[in-house]
Amino acid sequence: MFDGYDSCSEDTSSSSSSDESEEEVAPLPSSLPIIKNNGQVYTYPDGKSGMATCEMCGMVGVRDAFYSKTKRFCSVSCSRSYSSNSKKASILARLQGKPPTKKAKVLQKQPLMAKLAAYAQYQATLQNPTKTKAAVPVEGFSWGSYINSNSFTAAPVTCFKHAPMGTCWGDIAEGVRVEVPNTDCSLPTKVFWIAGIVKLAGYNALLRYEGFENDTSLDFWCNVCGSDIHPVGWCATSGKPLVPPRTIQHKYTNWKAFLVKRLTGAKTLPPDFSQKVSESMQYPFKTSMRVEVVDKTHLCRTRVAVVESVIGGRLRLVYEESEDKTDDFWCHMYSPLIHHIGWSRSIGHRFKRADITKKQDGHFDAPPHLFMKVKEVDAAGEWFKEGMKLEAIDPLNLSAICVATIRKVLADGYLMIGIDGSEAADGSDWFCYHATSPSIFPVGFCEINMIELTPPRGYAKLPFKWFDYLRETDSIAAPVKLFNKEVPNHGFQVGMKLEAVDLMEPRLVCVATVTRIIHRLLRIHFDGWEDEYDQWVDCESPDLYPVGWCQLTGYQLQPPAPQTTRDSQSSSSKQKKKAKSQQYKGHKKMTSLQLKEELLDGEEYSFLQGASDQESNGSASYYIKQEP
Numbered sequence: 001m002f003d004g005y006d007s008c009s010e011d012t013s014s015s016s017s018s019d020e021s022e023e024e025v026a027p028l029p030s031s032l033p034i035i036k037n038n039g040q041v042y043t044y045p046d047g048k049s050g051m052a053t054c055e056m057c058g059m060v061g062v063r064d065a066f067y068s069k070t071k072r073f074c075s076v077s078c079s080r081s082y083s084s085n086s087k088k089a090s091i092l093a094r095l096q097g098k099p100p101t102k103k104a105k106v107l108q109k110q111p112l113m114a115k116l117a118a119y120a121q122y123q124a125t126l127q128n129p130t131k132t133k134a135a136v137p138v139e140g141f142s143w144g145s146y147i148n149s150n151s152f153t154a155a156p157v158t159c160f161k162h163a164p165m166g167t168c169w170g171d172i173a174e175g176v177r178v179e180v181p182n183t184d185c186s187l188p189t190k191v192f193w194i195a196g197i198v199k200l201a202g203y204n205a206l207l208r209y210e211g212f213e214n215d216t217s218l219d220f221w222c223n224v225c226g227s228d229i230h231p232v233g234w235c236a237t238s239g240k241p242l243v244p245p246r247t248i249q250h251k252y253t254n255w256k257a258f259l260v261k262r263l264t265g266a267k268t269l270p271p272d273f274s275q276k277v278s279e280s281m282q283y284p285f286k287t288s289m290r291v292e293v294v295d296k297t298h299l300c301r302t303r304v305a306v307v308e309s310v311i312g313g314r315l316r317l318v319y320e321e322s323e324d325k326t327d328d329f330w331c332h333m334y335s336p337l338i339h340h341i342g343w344s345r346s347i348g349h350r351f352k353r354a355d356i357t358k359k360q361d362g363h364f365d366a367p368p369h370l371f372m373k374v375k376e377v378d379a380a381g382e383w384f385k386e387g388m389k390l391e392a393i394d395p396l397n398l399s400a401i402c403v404a405t406i407r408k409v410l411a412d413g414y415l416m417i418g419i420d421g422s423e424a425a426d427g428s429d430w431f432c433y434h435a436t437s438p439s440i441f442p443v444g445f446c447e448i449n450m451i452e453l454t455p456p457r458g459y460a461k462l463p464f465k466w467f468d469y470l471r472e473t474d475s476i477a478a479p480v481k482l483f484n485k486e487v488p489n490h491g492f493q494v495g496m497k498l499e500a501v502d503l504m505e506p507r508l509v510c511v512a513t514v515t516r517i518i519h520r521l522l523r524i525h526f527d528g529w530e531d532e533y534d535q536w537v538d539c540e541s542p543d544l545y546p547v548g549w550c551q552l553t554g555y556q557l558q559p560p561a562p563q564t565t566r567d568s569q570s571s572s573s574k575q576k577k578k579a580k581s582q583q584y585k586g587h588k589k590m591t592s593l594q595l596k597e598e599l600l601d602g603e604e605y606s607f608l609q610g611a612s613d614q615e616s617n618g619s620a621s622y623y624i625k626q627e628p
Contacts (some may be wrong), residue, residue, distance in 0.1 A: 013617030021124035022375050053187040053268065079154050082598065144221030144548050146511070147201050149499065154201035155496040155514070162313065162334050162542045163549060165203075165225060166281040172224060173210045174200060177266045179230040180207060183244035184218055186219065191243040194259065196266075197224075202498070202547030209229025211248040216379040218247065222338055224269075225277045225549050231269035245288035281553070283313050285333045289366040292339045292351070293317050296329055299395060300416065300430040305329060311544070314319055316507075320354050331508040331543035335368070337432065340368040347411040349432060358565050379415035384409055384435060388478040389470060391441040391453060395431045398503055398535035401446055402455040403469070404477065415440075436484045438520055438538040443470075443477035449518045487519045490539035499550055499557060500524050501543035503535055509550055528561030 088115040147154065174197050182193040198219060199206040205224045212218060222229060235242050244255055252258045261415040268274070284440065289307040305317035308325065314365060315338070319327045329335050344351035386407050392404035396419075408416035409425065416427075423429060433440050443466050446453035455464040461472075492514050500512035516523035520539045521591045537544060550557035 006602070007271075009579075021023040041340050048443060053231075053271070055271065074283040111295055125359050141511075141557070143201065143551075144159050144206065145203055146549075146560075147199075152201075152497050153493075153495060154204075155492055155498045156200070157202060157538075157546045159491045159498075160538065160544060160549075162332070163545050164273055164312075164552065165277060166280075166546075168276055168280065171267065172197075172200070172269065174198065174265070174457055177210070177263060177268050178224075179235050179240075179242070180205070180222065181228050182209070182243055182245055183220075184209070185243055186246060187243065189241070191241045192230075193242060193244055194232060194263070200547070201550055204548040209248070211244060211251060211258065218245065219307050223551055225548075225552050227274075229269070231271055231273060232266075233268070233271075242336075255616060267324055281312070283310050283333060284370045285310055285315055285366065288322070288362050288364065290340055290341055290363050291315075291317065291366050293329055293331070293351055294337045294342050296430075298352070298428045300428050300432075301352050302339070302344045303352045303356055306360075307366070309320050312545075317546060320360075328507075330501075332501075334542040336374075336437070337370065338371065341365040347414050347614075349410055349414065374413065374434050377435050379409075379413060379435075382479060382482070384415055384478055387475060387476045389420075389466075390417075390478045391443065391445050392419070392433065392440040393536050394419050394454070396429065398537075399443070399532060401536060402449055403456050403464070404440070404456040405475070419456075421458055425622070435482065436542075436582050439536075440483065442483050451518065488539065490521060490568060492517060493541055497547055498524075499545040500526070500535075500537070502526060502558075506532075508558050509545065509555055521565065526560075528559075597625075598600065 005050065052071050055072050056074075073514050075489050084130045089225075099275060099335070113206070146152065157163065157165055157172075160166045176197045176444070177194055179192050180195050182191045185191055192208045195207040198206045198208050201221075203223050203225055204221050206219055206221050208219050210215070217525070229347055234240070242259075244252075245375070285307055285459045287307050287309060291305055291307065292302045293305045295301045295303045304320040306320055307315050308318045309316045310326065310333075313329060315333055317331065318325045319329070344611055346355070388406045389405065390404050391401050394400045394402045403420040404417050405420055407418045407430050410416065415432045415433055417433050417440065420425065445451075445591055447466075449579060453464060455462065455469075459469075461468060466477070469475075494517055496512065496514045498512055499509050502508040502510050511527045513525045513527055514522050515525045522537050522539055522541075522544075524537050524544070525534045535554060
C-alpha cells in the first residue's frame with residue numbers, strides 16, 4: 001500500500017555497537033511508518049539505529065557520527081551549550097518523550113511518552129486557540145500568488161520584535177526540512193511527508209515535497225507557525241505515518257535510503273517550536289482592563305477606555321462612556337498612545353473625566369508594568385522649552401513631516417507638539433510625543449535627507465527656508481543633541497512586503513510595501529492606493545507585521561485595491577480613504593496640492609552632502625547644523 005516501504009513488523013533488537021549499549025530499543029508495531037523514533041533517535045525496521053536529531057541545533061545526521069555515547073548532539077559545542085542550562089534540558093527531554101535516565105527501558109516508557117507528548121500538544125492548542133484558527137479568507141487575494149507572480153520579497157520575521165516569534169525565529173531559512181500533511185495521497189487517513197522550504201515570505205513558506213527535485217507542480221504555501229507544520233521526527237514520536245506523495249512513489253524502491261541521504265546534514269525546526277509559537281502568542285492584556293488612551297476627537301487629551309478584545313496583541317478599546325460599545329479605538333498593546341490609569345495626572349497631560357464616577361462591575365485597572373516603557377531622560381540641564389521649533393510627523397496626516405512647535409513641556413520627558421499654521425485655537429489638536437520619540441526631528445532633518453517638508457499652512461514665502469522662518473517668528477530651533485539619534489539594525493530594505501496598520505483607520509491591517517528608508521524611518525505604501533496616503537512609520541513600530549501575521553492571528557487582512565479601482569475610481573477611492581481618517585483621528589488636515597506643486601517646481605534645493613534613502617542600517621550624520 002505504501003509502495004516502496006519496508007515492512008515494519010520485523011522483530012527488533014539492540015544494536016551491537018558499544019556506543020548504543022546503554023539504551024534498549026523497543027519493538028516497533030507494524031502500524032507505524034518505516035522510520036520510528038525513540039525521543040529524537042530514528043530506528044530502522046531491522047532494529048538498528050540510523051538517524052538522529054541534535055537536541056541543540058536541530059541538525060539531522062547519521063546517529064553513529066554524533067557526539068557522545070548517547071548520540072544526542074552533533075558536536076562538542078552543542079553538547080556544552082545544551083548542558084549549560086540543565087533545567088531547560090530536563091524540560092525539553094520530558095516534552096520529547098525521553099526516558100528519565102540512560103538505563104530506563106524504552107520498551108516500558110515509549111507508549112506513555114507518546115501519549116504525554118500528544119496531550120501536551122493538545123493542551124497547548126486549548127490554551128491558545130488562535131494559533132490553530134483557520135485562515136481568515138480574503139476573496140481574490142493570496143500572499144503566495146501575489147509574491148510569486150511579481151517576484152516580491154517580504155520583510156523577515158526578525159524585523160518585527162513585537163510580533164510572535166520575532167525574537168526567537170532562529171535559523172529558519174530556505175532549505176530547512178519539515179514534516180507536513182501529504183495532500184497527494186488517496187489514503188483515507190491523514191498521512192505526512194517531508195518537505196523543504198523553497199522560499200520564505202514572513203511567516204509563510206513555499207514548500208516542496210522531498211523527491212520532487214526541480215518539479216514545482218505540487219509546491220504550496222503555508223504558515224510555518226501553523227498547526228500542521230512539524231520538525232523532522234515528529235511523526236515518529238507521535239506515531240504518524242510518513243507516506244511519499246503518489247506522484248513520485250514510482251521514483252524510488254527504497255524510500256528509507258532516500259530519506260537517510262536527503263536528511264543527513266539537513267536542518268529542521270527546533271523540537272519545541274510549536275511550544276514557542278504558543279508562548280509568543282500569549283498576551284498580558286485581558287478583556288475588561290481599564291487604560292488611558294488618546295481621545296480620537298481631541299488629540300490633546302486622554303480618556304479612560306476598556307479592553308473589549310485582544311487579537312494578536314492588538315487591542316480593541318471601547319471608551320468607558322460608550323453605552324453601546326461602538327465608540328472604540330484600535331491600537332497595539334505596545335503603542336505609545338495607551339497608558340496606565342493615572343498616567344495623565346502624573347505628567348500633567350490633559351484628561352477627560354468620565355461621567356461615570358465608579359468602575360463598572362468586572363472592570364479593573366491594567367497593571368502599570370504591562371505598558372511599554374519609555375527611555376529615561378535628564379531634563380535637569382539643557383532641555384526642550386516652549387516655543388522651540390522642530391520638525392514632526394503630523395498625527396492627522398502621517399504622510400507629511402511638518403514645521404512644528406513645542407507648545408508645552410510635561411513631566412518625564414513628554415512634550416505637547418503643535419503643527420504650525422493649522423492649530424486649533426484651543427489647542428485641541430496638540431499631540432503628545434516623548435522626547436525620545438522617532439516621530440520628531442531637529443530643524444533641517446528633511447532637507448538633509450531629501451524629504452519634502454510641509455510648510456505652515458498659508459505661509460507665502462516659498463520656497464520655505466528655516467533660517468528665514470526662525471527670524472520672522474523670533475523663534476529658536478530645539479537643540480539637535482536632545483533628539484533620539486539611535487538607528488537600530490532593523491533589517492528592512494526598500495521593496496519589502498509586509499502587513500501594516502492604516503493608522504488613519506487603525507482597525508485595518510493592509511498589504512503594504514516599504515518604499516523609502518531614512519535611517520530608522522520607513523515610508524509605508526499601501527498597495528493599490530495613491531502615494532499621498534503613504535505613512536511615515538518608525539522601524540520598531542508595533543503597527544508593522546510580517547507577511548502572514550493576519551492569517552496566524554485570525555485578523556482580517558485588507559488586500560490591495562484592484563487595478564480597475566485604481567484606474568477608473570481614483571476620486572472615489574480618495575473620498576473613501578479620507579472618510580476613514582476622519583472617523584478615527586478627527587478631521588484629517590488637508591494639505592494644499594497646489595502648494596506642493598509650487599514647492600516641487602520652484603524650489604532650488606541646496607542640500608548638504610548626505611544620503612537620502614539609507615538602506616544600510618547603521619547610524620549616520622543626518623542632522624544638519626543649525627544656521628546662526
